[in-house]
Amino acid sequence: MDISAFSDDNFEVKDWINQTFRTAEAQENKDAFVSSTVMKLQLYVQQVNSALEETSQQVLQGLPRVMRDAKMIHQEALMLREKMQSIRHEIVQVEKATGNSMASLEKIDRIKTDLQTAKEALHEADNWTLLATDIEEVFESKSVDKIASKLVSMQQSLSILATAADYDDRKLQLEGLKNRLEAIASPQLVQAFTAGDIEQSRKLVSIFGGMERVGQLIKYYDRCQKGALCQQWRSLVEVEQDHSVPEWMNAYYDLLLNNWHKQVKWCNTVFGQATSLAEVYADVLLNLDPSLNDCIDAALKQHTQQLSFLAQLKQITKNFANNLQVAVSAQMRPSAAAEPDPALPDAIDEKFPL
Numbered sequence: 001m002d003i004s005a006f007s008d009d010n011f012e013v014k015d016w017i018n019q020t021f022r023t024a025e026a027q028e029n030k031d032a033f034v035s036s037t038v039m040k041l042q043l044y045v046q047q048v049n050s051a052l053e054e055t056s057q058q059v060l061q062g063l064p065r066v067m068r069d070a071k072m073i074h075q076e077a078l079m080l081r082e083k084m085q086s087i088r089h090e091i092v093q094v095e096k097a098t099g100n101s102m103a104s105l106e107k108i109d110r111i112k113t114d115l116q117t118a119k120e121a122l123h124e125a126d127n128w129t130l131l132a133t134d135i136e137e138v139f140e141s142k143s144v145d146k147i148a149s150k151l152v153s154m155q156q157s158l159s160i161l162a163t164a165a166d167y168d169d170r171k172l173q174l175e176g177l178k179n180r181l182e183a184i185a186s187p188q189l190v191q192a193f194t195a196g197d198i199e200q201s202r203k204l205v206s207i208f209g210g211m212e213r214v215g216q217l218i219k220y221y222d223r224c225q226k227g228a229l230c231q232q233w234r235s236l237v238e239v240e241q242d243h244s245v246p247e248w249m250n251a252y253y254d255l256l257l258n259n260w261h262k263q264v265k266w267c268n269t270v271f272g273q274a275t276s277l278a279e280v281y282a283d284v285l286l287n288l289d290p291s292l293n294d295c296i297d298a299a300l301k302q303h304t305q306q307l308s309f310l311a312q313l314k315q316i317t318k319n320f321a322n323n324l325q326v327a328v329s330a331q332m333r334p335s336a337a338a339e340p341d342p343a344l345p346d347a348i349d350e351k352f353p354l
Helices: 013-020 024-028 030-141 144-160 167-195 198-210 214-239 245-270 277-286 292-300 306-332 343-351
Strands: none
Touching (some): 030 144, 030 167, 144 167, 144 198, 167 198, 198 245, 214 245, 214 277, 245 306, 292 306
């Protein structure tokens, strides 16, 4: 007999009885089957009752122990809560004490830093005074290296004295001394740049770089280049007086292109950059003596086909501008830092506004 259906939540007694009595065994002898089924059910009921009684007995026996365990757990929970409150209070106290300690340490550190800064400022003020006292004697030696070394030391001292009350006066004094050194070094600068002396030029770049005056050095270089290029034009015109203006221009433009390639390498070696050579060339072309305008005006008086002559000069100049633009672009392409400087083509267009 299957009694598993009794545990079903949707158990129906009628359905179970009807299903049980449909079996072949029930149909053969209904009375005997009923008696047998009732007896089996009674046995199952007795077994269930025995199991319930045994389980109840076990529960009753274990209940005091469960109560004791529950009481102990409750007491432990209370103790744990008190312990946590105590720990929380200790944490608050530690945080408060730590905060006060950190504030004190920060204050002490600030005081220490201020004292250290004041100490360094006093030391550098003394150092500045000594350097300023000795500088005139060093200037008398005319040694660019020694003077530059002193000025670099004064500059380092000045950077630490940035908050001093007389900082501006000291800065003006230092700038004046730098100007004096620049005046002393200017003959060496002109000689080194004019001769293309790489070793001497790099030495001077290092000296002026320490004084943060490389910009001034590049201006000297630009002036030397302008002077040399203008002198080469004068020499060209004087030596080749029997040549025509187009021949002068072709020769001079070739000279400028060759100069470009040479000076780009030289400047990269000495300055670490190509400087603004295109601007130098533009300025040179605008300040030639005799000027291109004067030469062209004189040549025009000897030509009957003036428009054709001007077109020829225009084309020569455009070819030069394009060639130089290509050279500038090629020099800048590896770094891709910027577009080529348009100063030279603009200057050339001003010369020949056809």
